[in-house]
Amino acid sequence: MTAVQIVFLAVAALTLAAAVMVVSLRRMMQSALALILALVGVAVIFALLGSGFFAVSQVVVYIGAIAILIIFAVMLTQNSMSPEHSQMNPGFLYAALGSALLFSSLVFILSMWVGFYAIPVNLDPSVDTITVLGLSLTDPQGFALPFEIVSVLLLAALIGGIYIARDHHRD
Amino acid sequence: MGISSGNITPILSILPEILLLILALVVLGLDLGLKKFSPALIGWVTVVGLIFSAIGGVMISGHQSGGLYIWGGMLRQDAAASVFQVIFITGAALTAFFALEDSKCVSAEFYFLLLISTLGMCLLAASSDLIMIYLSLELASIPLYILAGFHYRETSSVEAGLKYMLYGAVASTIMVFGFTFLYGFSGTTQLYAINAAIQTGQIPPMVTTMAVMLILAGVGYKISAVPFHFWAPDVYEGAPTVVAGFISTASKAAGFAVLLRLALTILPVLSPYSPYLLAAMAVASMLVGNLLAINQKNFKRLLAYSSIAQAGYILVGVAASNNLGAAGVTYYLMAYLVTNLTAFALAQVIGQANSNDDISSLAGLTQRSPVLAFSLLVSLLSLGGIPPFAGFVGKLLVFSAGVQAGMAWLVIVAVLNSVLSLYYYLKVLKIAFLDHPRETPLIKIETNSWRIAFIVCLAGILILGVIILPWYGWSITAASSLALY
């Protein structure tokens, strides 16, 4: 077992433990903090997979924006929570059982596929992936259309979010 | 660099989408500049712009019969995409007119979000790439989450938006998880290239079936098919009625547009079981929808369960996965658009007059407004599949496609279910026509725009039910353009 493998196993275990905390802790603020831990773990996995760019994006977008937004929402709605009560729906044991079953059957099914045992090829060091990605995002014969549509999506989310969350009573 | 130096065709080929985007921005601009003028102006501008955008779409489709990949294979320009785009734009225009009757919906943000959602649907119908399908599905859905919660002072509306959003996000994430496996198996995100890669890749069918099931979860949510239907009754009941009408018609048609493309391209290659999965969803949707509709007391909830059952009938055509099936689905969706929009428009004005949506308050509708009672008759009979209304032709086409595909058992189940559905449609009609009114607040319709849209819908039900051939020819062209490789 190489050092990279050991690091991966440690980070993966930590991330999954944090994810379990996200879905099981009673106090919302604690679960939001566990979410940040899980997101950091995923960023490390990205880095281990050789994509420093997405590791940084993960930190900026997920932790810097999404997780912080969630923490704000938790604080804004704080007095509606009562940590004494269970945060789970009544049938949550069945959901846990179902998820575990689906997980193991999917792993089993995937193990039938040869690609499951693929070994990575070394990336061509002469190719700067980020440059190629950036060029393909602006190439009309590449991914220019989704790139432009993403901007429309973000604009719509922005306007809709502001409209619905604005305090209309103060108008 | 960029688009300007290249060929102009890629721009022209997404002309309807570009017009929609410009229109959406114009609507926002109007709100800044012309707020003091009549708020209805925004609605009229929206409708006029939508008509132009539909004309643009039809014009392009005129000289593009075969499938043409544009924007690096992100979109496939074919007749199916154009026909569906016209369906969505018509639905949006009618909804824009109906919304003018609901004073709480007359705002620039409403029309902006409606237009962006329509833009997403138009892109979805043409998408031939997994990235584009996911992105345009979200572009169509995210504005709808907000529109469902648009009556921000009404708890039920906001809760409807929240429920729609939470479960919608879960379903679309499950779908995109399935997409990642398709990418993993084939190395491409291009629908028509995935086929070739899967066929040569010798991937066990179990593995690809798993991906198919994940994808069906996301699409099933969009078309409200069982077992992904649970959101529909709550959202239809809580959301503003115009929005519920839009969700149940245009948004459902968008789900079917992408499902049809998937069913005629990658699903048969991915999994030999996919027709049976679709047939199982069809049977479950019909049974659950019809059985639960029988005891509903709220008109909008009844329409929700009826819409789940309708998704089941349409799925018969998708499960058949043949040319006639695809044409039948297209025809059915056109018929369903006008029929269900009529029903929701009625629910809107009657609900506003009674300030509740109970079926019992429809009592004596004939005395309160004979025209509306007659329209209710037309739309419910069309939903039930009675000739000479549009719904009949749609049902006829999808059911014969099922027989043609050798799924006679499925068609028998579907026919029995249509008979069952007549029971609750007729029950509503009995209340409206025979019962005495308990309360008689006047049903006022204040805007001409509502009347125009309503007349268009009613005319649509009759025209699609009587003059069949031109629309059928359209649907067949659309269907055969999908199957071309």
Next chain:
Amino acid sequence: MIPLSWILAFSLALFFIGLFGAIARKNAISILMGIELMLNAVNINLLAFWRYLYSAHMNGLVFIAVVFAVAAAETAVGLALIISAYRNRRTITAGDFDSLKG
């Protein structure tokens, strides 16, 4: 190097933990957090497939970028709706949203 199977098993585990959270939790913000975990699993899958099998093309990376953007849009809209619902009802427990039953 890390075998692909390990990474896929990890992303599947993360996905189903998130799905469990989205189904089993009462609270709307918790459901949203479950969805974030699921979307992260999606991204790990995409990056792993790209790195191990198809690093010659850019589709995988573009897909990841799109998922990032969609996640941000979904969260923003979701939290806006949650705040709006809280303003109306002073609760965000999905189970308390019972005005739509029956």
